């Protein structure tokens with residue numbers, strides 16, 4: 494939680510201008526452009542996940558987000574544990590704050606997420622039963638999706654449905670929803686979301702699909718393709734595969750032919766592809782901050798160079814925008830106590846080398 498910093502507006506403006514001029518000289522000498530502009534020239538959207546208080550309480554950060562993002566995701570505000578204090582109640586306060594910010598910035602939202610095995614309120618695990626699960630799931634999805642129709646252009650309908658360690662033949666994760674409803678919970682969720690907002694693009698989202706040199710990820714790509722084919726063959730309204738894109742700063746950028754082939758196979762099913770939670774974890778990346786920033790930039794660049802070769806890849810959202818606000822600082826802190834640097838902009842809101850690499854990837858993709 495960042496405390497309100499009572500700097501008067503003129504000083505804030507100067508700070509913003511200073512930050513942006515550093516941005517202009519370091520990252521954008523060649524293009525004098527932003528991720529928002531360059532991505533849209535490549536017929537894509539660039540955006541970031543945000544927490545509403547960071548925008549409301551930090552004008553400089555808000556300025557950067559508005560400048561760079563053509564799409565916003567609520568990092569936490571649309572999860573069950575935030576929306577559902579009890580079985581009978583909805584609390585839309587934080588989600589509405591994110592929607593209001595998107596409205597103010599005149600950008601659409603990508604909704605995250607309607608069904609997940611994590612971030613659920615305690616009452617859900619104790620109350621959920623095969624008898625009430627169908628009604629609970631569909632009424633939640635209908636209420637939430639209807640409320641944000643026209644604002645949320647696309648939804649992560651089901652997040653992280655595949656887990657090989659659960660050892661089911663279909664590869665599905667043994668989540669609370671699967672246990673209550675069986676494998677049909679996926680179909681049910683997509684159909685409910687589609688009925689609530691027929692215009693929204695509906696995604697199945699997952700991690701662990703990115704690296705060509707990681708056997709369990711290569712296997713997961715196969716499982717995912719079978720699952721997607723199966724949903725499509727049953728007429729389920731699914732439009733997008735969302736790759737989270739949580740990348741690692743301490744392993745080779747193994748994003749090559751395997752990833753291209755996988756994404757081509759997804760595109761051949763008629764699906765779009767969104768990158769929805771991109772960041773580069775530098776928890777175990779060796780070197781100084783400058784060296785780590787170079788390594789992180791290279792990974793952003795190599796990943797985007799690969800995925801943006803596919804016209805089906807329509808959006809890229811980073812999980813945060815600046816190292817000032819990243820959940821990696823508590824989920825993946827460094828042993829040496831140094832600040833983590835997983836995002837394109839640093840804690841001073843200055844563009845790191847990653848921004849130039851990302852801009853170049855969008856420009857090369859055309």
Ligand code: XIL
Nearest residue numbers: 568569605612652737770812820821
């Ligand atoms: C994370 C948020 O970044 C944290 O602030 C929160 O405490 C836990 O969730 N995959 C997802 C995201 O789909 O929702 C997660 O976000 C990160 C992993």
